[in-house]
Amino acid sequence: MKYLPLTERQIAWRAAQDVSDGTYVNLGIGIPTLIANYVPEDREVIYHSENGILGMGPEPMPGEEDPDLINAGKFFVTILKGGCFFDSSLSFVMIRGGHLDLVFLGAFQVSEKGDIANWTTGDERTIPSVGGAIDLAVGCEDVRVLMRHTTKTGEPKIVKECTYPLTAKKVVKRIYTDLAVIDVTEKGMIVREIINGYDFDKLKSVTAADLILDENWKYLIVPEI
Amino acid sequence: MINKIVEDTRQAIQGIKSGDTVLIGGFGDAGVPFKLIEAILRTDVCDLTIVSNNAGTYKRGIEALLLAGKLRKIICSYPRSSGATAIVELWKNRQVVLEVIPQGTLTERIRAGGAGLGGFYTPVGVNTLIAKGKEVRVIDGKEYLLEKPIRGDIALLKANKADRYGNLVYNKSARNFNPIMATAADIVVVEVNEIVELGKLDPESIITPGIFIDRVVLGGQK
Numbered sequence: 001m002k003y004l005p006l007t008e009r010q011i012a013w014r015a016a017q018d019v020s021d022g023t024y025v026n027l028g029i030g031i032p033t034l035i036a037n038y039v040p041e042d043r044e045v046i047y048h049s050e051n052g053i054l055g056m057g058p059e060p061m062p063g064e065e066d067p068d069l070i071n072a073g074k075f076f077v078t079i080l081k082g083g084c085f086f087d088s089s090l091s092f093v094m095i096r097g098g099h100l101d102l103v104f105l106g107a108f109q110v111s112e113k114g115d116i117a118n119w120t121t122g123d124e125r126t127i128p129s130v131g132g133a134i135d136l137a138v139g140c141e142d143v144r145v146l147m148r149h150t151t152k153t154g155e156p157k158i159v160k161e162c163t164y165p166l167t168a169k170k171v172v173k174r175i176y177t178d179l180a181v182i183d184v185t186e187k188g189m190i191v192r193e194i195i196n197g198y199d200f201d202k203l204k205s206v207t208a209a210d211l212i213l214d215e216n217w218k219y220l221i222v223p224e225i
Numbered sequence: 226m227i228n229k230i231v232e233d234t235r236q237a238i239q240g241i242k243s244g245d246t247v248l249i250g251g252f253g254d255a256g257v258p259f260k261l262i263e264a265i266l267r268t269d270v271c272d273l274t275i276v277s278n279n280a281g282t283y284k285r286g287i288e289a290l291l292l293a294g295k296l297r298k299i300i301c302s303y304p305r306s307s308g309a310t311a312i313v314e315l316w317k318n319r320q321v322v323l324e325v326i327p328q329g330t331l332t333e334r335i336r337a338g339g340a341g342l343g344g345f346y347t348p349v350g351v352n353t354l355i356a357k358g359k360e361v362r363v364i365d366g367k368e369y370l371l372e373k374p375i376r377g378d379i380a381l382l383k384a385n386k387a388d389r390y391g392n393l394v395y396n397k398s399a400r401n402f403n404p405i406m407a408t409a410a411d412i413v414v415v416e417v418n419e420i421v422e423l424g425k426l427d428p429e430s431i432i433t434p435g436i437f438i439d440r441v442v443l444g445g446q447k
Contacts, residue, residue, distance in 0.1 A: 068255050087432075092328065127313050
């Protein structure tokens with residue numbers, strides 16, 4: 001049967017449906033940034049940016065950019081009513097101190113125990129840059145990853161053990177990919193949702209970790225966006 | 226009479242010398258004291274160690290210092306960036322030493338330096354490359370790394386407004402590392418957009434108390 005892997009926007013849409021009303025959320029650089037566009041409008045969510053913003057809003061209208069108002073990815077943003085600014089130290093008190101409810105990150109690899117590798121491939125030709133990646137992965141109780149299920153060359157990104165240098169151990173709770181939604185639990189990796197036209201056996205063939213199919217698994221259905 | 230305001234950026238950075246560790250505020254381009262950095266370019270000091278979140282872009286700021294050959298080492302969290310070419314080249318050619326630190330650890334090490342602490346234990350970096358050579362300690366069943374304080378010989382900061390006592394307020398996300406670095410260097414210099422009369426800054430809203438500041442210089446609008 002024919003199947004269509006989700007686009008990055010669709011992965012973000014799916015993750016956005018899990019963002020509850022009243023939560024404080026940090027969106028990592030990459031696909032996670034798109035989540036803010038798809039959170040249902042009846043939910044009030046406060047976005048945190050590592051460089052010292054709570055209540056971060058969308059990008060400004062052309063001509064209204066303020067060089068002093070940027071996000072952690074250094075893109076122009078806005079601040080919403082009730083938002084505030086603070087220094088980097090307090091910002092990481094929020095992160096490390098476990099004050100954020102949800103953190104969404106991109107990743108190179110996630111292991112079946114929830115280890116995450118997302119800051120360096122260890123390639124000696126690429127300048128290492130860590131930013132807030134480790135603080136975010138370690139500090140929040142609910143770390144979720146958005147990524148493609150495999151690399152561009154088809155290598156599994158969900159693995160037994162990460163081969164890239166670790167960001168943190170045993171922190172990832174849920175993974176959203178272009179093929180499935182998978183929870184990392186004490187019992188192992190449990191597949192909750194799979195895209196239409198795909199099946200559990202195919203999913204296992206592109207995953208290098210043991211998977212358990214939830215007996216109440218559902219199709220991963222997203223809108224055309 | 227207390228008056229921390231100096232006439233120009235040359236006077237502002239007086240005392241900086243070769244081999245110094247220099248804390249530089251900012252995140253991306255927001256909150257970077259570009260005028261103070263330009264003043265270093267007009268001196269013959271070199272062999273500096275810079276502590277900052279990033280490593281400069283587009284031939285400005287820290288990147289200008291790199292290109293001028295004034296830096297021995299950069300301690301930062303995120304050197305990679307669009308427009309960051311000098312750091313990548315010099316790092317590849319081993320012409321500058323790079324130490325990459327998780328952002329929260331960087332800010333806390335500076336905070337420890339400013340607060341008179343000998344360091345702190347953090348879970349950030351346990352079981353990673355960051356842990357290399359660091360003491361691991363189990364506290365209440367959880368592993369932590371010992372991270373030591375960072376202090377500067379001089380700190381170069383950017384704020385929005387100052388009075389002659391050196392009380393500071395910032396603008397939006399240009400605050401970032403500046404208030405922390407204000408506490409952690411022997412000489413603390415601030416470039417501001419505006420100098421106001423004593424009493425004009427609301428005491429409830431002052432972010433950095435003037436006690437931490439040695440010199441204030443008007444940098445002109447951002």
